[in-house]
Amino acid sequence: MEIGDKIPEVLGIDQHGNTIKSTDYCGRKLVLYSYPKANTSGCTAEACSLQAHQEALAAEGYAIVGVSKDRVELQKKFADAQGLTFPLIADTDTTLLQQLGCWGEKVACGRRTIGILRTTYLVNEEGIIEKIFTPKEIKTKIHAEQILDYIKG
Numbered sequence: 001m002e003i004g005d006k007i008p009e010v011l012g013i014d015q016h017g018n019t020i021k022s023t024d025y026c027g028r029k030l031v032l033y034s035y036p037k038a039n040t041s042g043c044t045a046e047a048c049s050l051q052a053h054q055e056a057l058a059a060e061g062y063a064i065v066g067v068s069k070d071r072v073e074l075q076k077k078f079a080d081a082q083g084l085t086f087p088l089i090a091d092t093d094t095t096l097l098q099q100l101g102c103w104g105e106k107v108a109c110g111r112r113t114i115g116i117l118r119t120t121y122l123v124n125e126e127g128i129i130e131k132i133f134t135p136k137e138i139k140t141k142i143h144a145e146q147i148l149d150y151i152k153g
Contacts (some may be wrong), residue, residue: 001099001100001101001121001129001132002024002072002101002132003036003043003129003130003131003132004128004130005128005129005132006022006107006126006127006128006129007019007022007032007100007121007123008022008096008099008100008126009023009024010096011065011066011089011096012089012090012095012096013072013089013144014072014075014087014088014089015072015075015076015078015079015090016088016148017072018019018087020087022027022123025063025065025127026065026070026122026125026126026127027125028125029060029061029062029063029123029124029125029143030062030063030065030121030122030127030134031064031065031121031122031123032059032065032100032118032121033046033050033064033065033118033119033120033121033143033148034066034097034102034116034117034118034120035047035066035067035068035116035118036068036115037069037070038068038070038074038075038077038078039074039077039081041079042118042140043140044078044082044089045140045141046118046138046140046141046143047066047082047084047134048082049140049141049144049145049146050064050066050144051082051084052144053086053144053145053148054057054085055148056102056144057144057147060148060152061125062104062122062151062153064087065086065089066084066086066088066089067085067087067088067089067091067096067100068086068089068090068091068116069091069092069094069097069115070088070090070091070092071090071092073103074088074090075089075090076089076104083116084122088093092096097116100121101119102116102118102119103115103116103117104136111120117134118135119133119134119135119138120132120133120138120141120143121133122147122150122151131150133150145149
C-alpha cells in the first residue's frame with residue numbers, strides 16, 4: 001500500500017478474539033503498525049513507546065493497532081506482560097501484512113529471509129494512508145515521539 005490508499009476493511013482478530021475492522025475507527029485517525037515478533041526487545045520497546053504516549057496520540061485523534069504474525073495467545077501474553085491496552089492483530093496467515101505491503105524479503109546478519117517489515121501507517125478518519133514510516137526510519141525506543149513530531153509538524 002502507498003500514501004493515498006485505503007486500508008483493508010477487515011484488519012483481523014485481536015488478542016481478545018475480537019474482529020477488528022477499519023470501520024471501527026471511522027471518524028478517528030489510526031496508527032497501524034506492524035512488528036516482527038511479540039516479546040522481542042525491539043518489538044517490546046516499540047509497543048511500550050506507543051503505550052506510554054497513547055494519551056498524547058489520542059489527544060491528536062489517533063487510536064493504535066498493532067499487527068504481527070503471532071498467534072492470538074502470544075499476542076495476549078505480550079499485551080498482558082507489557083500492559084498494552086490497544087488491539088494487537090494476530091495475522092497468522094499474513095493476509096493483512098501482505099495487503100499492507102509489509103511482508104517481504106529482509107536481510108538480517110547478512111541472511112535473507114521473508115518476514116514482517118517493521119512499518120507504521122498513519123491513517124486518516126476516512127481510512128486513507130497519509131504517512132508511512134519505513135523500517136529504516138523507525139527507532140523503536142522513541143517511535144511514538146517520532147509519530148508525534150511528524151503529526152505536530
